[in-house]
Amino acid sequence: MKFKLIGGLIFFGIVTVPMIGVNLYAIGAWETFTRPLAGLDPNAEANAPPEALGKVGKGVFDFVHDRREQSEKAAVFDVTTPTPHRAIVWNRYMEIEDVLAEGEPDPGKDLHELYILARAPALVMRECPSVISDLATACAVSKVEIDTDSKGRHELTMRIGFLPADPAGDISGISSATEERESIRLTPRDYSARVAEVDLPALRATFYSEAQRQCRELRDRVGSCVVRYITIDEQEDSTNPGSFTVSAYATLSWLKTDANADAEVAQAEPTGVSGFFKSVTNAIGGGSDDSSAPASTDAAAKPTVLKGGGAFRSAGGSNFKQVAND
Amino acid sequence: MNPTKLFLTFAVLLGVMFFLSSMKEKVAPGAETVTTAAEGNGLLGGLFGTAKLTTVGAQEETETDPARLRRAEFYGWKAKHPGLAVQDDLIVGLSEAVSGYPGIRVPQLPANHRILKSDPTCSPAKPQPGDRIANVSIGQADLDSGLQVFTVSEMAKDTRRWLEGTLRKSLWTDESDLVGDHAVPMVDVILTDASAPQYVVLQHHRGRVLWNIVPAKGVTISHVVMIGNGASINPAPGNYDIQHLATGGDCVPRVAREPRPTWDMYSRVGVRLEEYEPRARAEFAAYDAWFRRNFGQGAETGVVGFDTTQHVLVGPIPSRPEERVAYRPVTGATVLVQEADYVFTASEPERSAFLIEHQTEIARNAAGGDLAMLFPEPLYREAAK
Structure with a gap:
């Protein structure tokens, strides 16, 4: 019986494996079968051929994707090494006049995008001293991109890479832990802060320190935390030049090693927010008037509006929200 | 059931699958409503898909199976080299009408160019009595020639892409990545109708195109008009005028084709036809009206060309191999190009060397005078303190 089984297995191998191969070949699926393999990094472990044909059904891409997630997680929590996955994402609409030097001629419409983009790294470097004052120990241009909409407005996206000044916390279980992300709103829920252009740098500085402070608190509770992203959108008010509408949020990453940790976060209520408000009020000495902020109809969810419209606490519920994607 | 029997059953099932899947390949061409000459690939071609497996080999150059030479796309047929568009919306292999085709491995590089301005009168010359309209209309071309044409805006986009890529440290870039590829795709226009002077109307809907005129012996051309933005031409020798008319603005309506049942628009699952078809019909009606006013016949009368086209034939298919038209390449020719900021008929290394220097200079100015x-x-932080 045992002999028969082994014989059958050998027969199965001899007959079916080439059959499957020939079938894939004949129906043209060969290309889709071989191309993902050919695209892999020859040095990566993932390039090892799948042991069983059954694995092919799962898709080689899934396999690679898992690995990429793994390395991204390791990079984010390694605070001594730069990574594109940890950044301040700063969006601004820019015009050619914003970047040209005094008396510099307009290069022509076709070159506007290029000029704005090429001068963005210098803009980032002017922001860096503020980034390294508390939040980070190093700051660099990670990426700059420009997109022009149908109205001809140029949206500049600057990604500022940084090395966090705070340690990531306990990352000993990183290989098995899952990365959890919490989104912290740095400007009010239903509307955005309005500030004068001169106050923008100070406002951004409060975003950095608030993100760092919230991350410290989270780290105290759950053991680890890294500021993964701080996203800042600045838009000039078209009816009121020189006045900017700003919205910002931070994405904090922490490592979840056991299933109960999630509940812990949900119960936690951030503290020390009032101190932050105070610092913002001091930092932005009345950038714009309070009346510009629309009134919230929901009394329970009414945010605390500060003079100058700096940063806001969304009252009620947790400040921590899971982000589906960023 | 014992394991051996089970495995045997599996093996038989797989064998049947293999047989059926190979049958499918063989049956598909027959299901095609449009059939033309020689389906000469035989059983092996059907079984293993000859065209799919060879790259740019001699075998592909002689592919003549119409089912392999085109497929239906949303706005019409997408032909594939070496497909040759012929009358009545049919396709044959290029080798049935042309001899001496050099292949597509090396793009055909013109030696020189001259600028051809768009005609400001916006109206084509009146066809003379006795002229026959050679009506060629395509959506776009996709077989690259060696001619490179682009604008400042396109050059700036290349520089921008390089800059973005270099800053994104994850992406390896090099200064040669500054140089974009703006090859103008070409379409061979084979003319075989020697019975009347040919008034050639070359129309394209989008992108740039280089029309390469290949007349058979005895064919006379009385006039050529190119309709569509970004058209260039390698004209055949002869005594005639060449006009270019810009489209989409005040001059001429955008080139359009009449929707046909073969368009994938009509068979694709889930398409809300009412969103696309009326617009396509309206665009055609506008273009057709303009065409009738100027040429005295409908825009679809005797028209040749597909949505994506590499080669077209106007006139009869040569009946004997020795009557095939000798190919006339763009290589080494002087082409007429519509005005553009950059036109290159130089070899790739020469063009790259120039553009790297030129674009680096522009990038330097864009950065404010210092590339650093x-x-x-x-x-x-330590350094700052």
């Missing part, structure tokens, strides 16, 4: 400003060093 594009890639600033990181700032460290």
